Amino acid sequence: SAVISQKPSRDICQRGTSLTIQCQVDSQVTMMFWYRQQPGQSLTLIATANQGSEATYESGFVIDKFPISRPNLTFSTLTVSNMSPEDSSIYLCTIGRSTEAFFGQGTRLTVV
Amino acid sequence: AQKITQTQPGMFVQEKEAVTLDCTYDTSDPSYGLFWYKQPSSGEMIFLIYQGSYDQQNATEGRYSLNFQKARKSANLVISASQLGDSAMYFCAMRVVGSQGNLIFGKGTKLSVKP
Secondary structure, eight states: OOOEEEEOSEEEEOTTOOEEEEEEESSOOSEEEEEEEOTTOOEEEEEEEETTSOOEEOTTOOTTTSOEEEEETTEEEEEEOSOOGGGOEEEEEEEOBTTBOOBOOOEEEEEO | OOEEEOOOSEEEEETTSOEEEOOEEEOSOSOEEEEEEEEOTTOOOEEEEEEETTOSSOOEETTEEEEEETTTTEEEEEEOSOOGGGOEEEEEEEEETTSOOOOEEOOOEEEEEEO
16 A cells, blocks of 8 residues: 655645645555645545646636646645635645555644 | 535544444445545544445454445444544545546544543
8 A cells, every 4th residue: 555645744824925735655646636624624625636737626726726736656746825814724635546545644734 | 426424423432332433425336435534633534444336245444344235325434342542533435436536525423432
């Protein structure tokens, strides 16, 4: 099973700034997924990141706010841009491999 | 539309007793997988157990078992011999084979284990 490393694990950021979250997998994977979990809520898919193509965003999420990079088959980044307190959430990455569904450790973001 | 329903916002269980967390799902696809996760207060998502739609037997992993009733479209998680460390949020999720591969989550159940 794949090991997924995500960082930072937490951060406190000023409104109006941006934060880039990194997700590293110990093996090659075609698809990676980014989720957001707002306080007290379930997980919501932000976007699907395929290597070699632009990310596919879910309704309510736009590239200008959440740009994603996928430079190779083991790495992806999610940037939360121009942050506001409403962006305070846990952000999680995972991979799309049949029976495997492990997550990174998550990034707990607080925007002040 | 694909959907996961968890109807128990919160559950209490006495330490050392068994508890069942409910999950029903909705999909018209014949090939899918069902997952359960534990999320402690740290926020990480811990994978517990997986059941494929064509699996003949219910999945088991240590103290966790999945009561899979395909006709009823239910995939309940059973935790035996509850421990204080089991107190956490539990999420049921589904992945449809042939879709883009993302997981669809239920709203979760908060389990509290009492000493």
